[in-house]
Amino acid sequence: MRHSRREFIKQLGWGTAALATTRYWGCRGKSPGPSKPNIIVIFADDLGYGDLGVFGNPTIHTPQLDRMASEGQKWTSFYSACSVCTPSRAALLTGRLPIRSGMCSDINRVLFPNSTGGLPDSEITLAEALKTMGYVTTCVGKWHLGHLPPYLPTRHGFDSYFGIPYSNDMDSRGIKGAFADPKSEYWNVPLMRDEDIIERPARQETLTRRYTEEVLKFINSQKDKPFFLYLAHTFPHVPLFRSEEFSGRSLRGLFGDVIEEIDWSTGRILDTLRDLGLDRRTLVVFTSDNGPWLSYRQQGGSAGGLRGGKGSTFEGGMREPTLFWWPGQVSPGLEMSLGSTLDIFPTACCLAGVDVPSDRTMDGFDLGPALFGENPSPRDIMFFYRGTRIFAVRKGPYKAHFITRSGYGPDKEVSHDPPLVYHLNHDPAEKYNIAEQHTEIIEDIRLEVERHRQSLIPVKNQLDERI
């Protein structure tokens, strides 16, 4: 059956183009399980494709995530919607590309502490969608979708919030050596509960542990209602911190310690679900917002065999180590068809029985068919934006790069005409340009871009207004 599904994947992508935007929605499969399952999304920050044991890391020990992978589904072609924080998070929570919500820009790639914008009220978050079906919702961890009151999680469908409002390296106090020997007091990032600052600077070495405690307390306190829990870890974004217990634990050094604490945290969450008998009523997704921040060398992660990292539209910037887990429901194994964080919104809505908003373009697909072993993912296309512009497009196994640029370096962008074309199934490292042999694919992808552009509506840029 796995093979016939792969046959199907291979055929996919060339007969569906005519569906245009209509293909962008609809529940595809029926969950065989209980209706209204709990939904947990665990979102790492700057974790690379190659940073977990089960994704090939040689010296980071992640037994809990490895176990989650063997009990669940390991996705090897799963993408975030952008290669940097703010737009990636906007996309995850809305199921829409950041270009549609104004949460991307060519000037400021993310929100900063002096930014005045944030996720518009007109956007519908997954928390809001699930609340319509009676879900209790909580957000724990890094938000980064606007830190002014109108933009906080509690204004976007979350009943409660505990975490930091933006990245942990923002609000730097400008102390030298701040990254080499990080101390909490070198930064001034606040820790918030709901809409109040409760600690400043946040004691960063405690965050992963306290997030986990908060999550366990939340899970333990749930009674009859289904819940949606969004745990957005602060790490392994630099500066790297871990609790004393994990200090010096990993062969990989500080970066490994941080990942191993996140691994521990994930294990605690899954164990708690098991202990409470909730494991068969809860879908857990583990993924990351973008690739590893290579500029930070050994303090950044690894994209494994993929090219590039955070900030880049090469695979290393946006392909994420992704796991889906729901014992008894999600069929265990490897899933090689395409998925995206954009798909979490519709997938969750289909499971919860939510009517997805029909007044706007949604960019996600219901991954139910793949999760429950019926069919591969219905996704066959992925747009790789940098800011407001499309740099690359993957369709089926082919990816065309119209513009390339490294993640965060001082390099300038390079335009490609014809675009660079890679066959990502044969060449996931994007080494061998096959544009010359595949002009028909380039034409097809150009048409996709045209179609996609027609679906765009100008919106207010949320990232460039700063005090």
Add this chain to the structure above:
Amino acid sequence: MRHSRREFIKQLGWGTAALATTRYWGCRGKSPGPSKPNIIVIFADDLGYGDLGVFGNPTIHTPQLDRMASEGQKWTSFYSACSVCTPSRAALLTGRLPIRSGMCSDINRVLFPNSTGGLPDSEITLAEALKTMGYVTTCVGKWHLGHLPPYLPTRHGFDSYFGIPYSNDMDSRGIKGAFADPKSEYWNVPLMRDEDIIERPARQETLTRRYTEEVLKFINSQKDKPFFLYLAHTFPHVPLFRSEEFSGRSLRGLFGDVIEEIDWSTGRILDTLRDLGLDRRTLVVFTSDNGPWLSYRQQGGSAGGLRGGKGSTFEGGMREPTLFWWPGQVSPGLEMSLGSTLDIFPTACCLAGVDVPSDRTMDGFDLGPALFGENPSPRDIMFFYRGTRIFAVRKGPYKAHFITRSGYGPDKEVSHDPPLVYHLNHDPAEKYNIAEQHTEIIEDIRLEVERHRQSLIPVKNQLDERI
């Protein structure tokens, strides 16, 4: 316990230098299992570190090897003894670096069809060692340690042999497009049984299947005696062939088809052991002779996140995706301490109760302690030879490169003084040279090289005599 063992690894390597060559031998642990277990070594050809699912490959589906990994031990810092075929194989079968047997050269890196040398009779192979304890021995697959009668497997301790005597791309008939669209008749490589050629050219598309059938027949025919089975696959060395059944099977294309057939083969072997109740009396090792042949682009494999490939002394050339499996005995999990194909000889001898030869320098260690969960591997050093010269040395987590060169390219070698130094636990990709901060490590490694050189005895070069 896993953590205390890792603590131990971290301490390892700096207090043991004084032991010099005396540390190179001795059974380290006691197998808790049955004595004289069967030993199976499955040796892939040119398989890269990143070519299996469980080592992070995104599009090659290896459910059997992934299962073998989850039931057994996955080694993430396990090395072949050389980055090309002939010397690597000589080392595996003798437990000695090729420099000691004359099975390396700076002119011919491997044996060719017109070579007249081979593994000297004075060498003791693992087959010969195990025969002293009553083992039945067989070699199936590629030999490449001399194809003239005095050098064949049957003259080196194997009761029987079925396979090709050297690489499948040798004896080319010079037909254009031979790699792009491989057909058996483009080559003239013979297939042998014992000392006779039984087919020429070997029908290469049948080899993986026929090797597997041969192996299953051998296993099924064993009665009371323990056995040693050395299965040295012909693939994924180019030209790539797979049986009709695997044609077009993999998303990764032809290369993936070939790996998926090897995966199938491995599954058949483990299933047969289970069916016969031999699984608890058999140690199975899966590894490869060297890294991926990157020159062949999509027809070569991938070293995942490691640098370089076949022919190179960077990690990608010699770190191998390695699995040990022995249900009930080998403790399942990740093993991050150092191992080498050199260690298979002494490890097997210790399990079989063989007295290891004391009249010569052995370069292997008994990995028993790591396999049975007592202690990490006793290995703390690895010499990276290219031909007869040491290009690099790993000691503990540090690797010093004195000379570098890419695998098979037209580039020239570059000498480094001070050497390039990488911390392989923090930086397995060998990106960040830390030589300046670690002069004491360089000195220590230079002393190791001196000590090692003192153990070398000039021997006859076996690779440079050609008709």
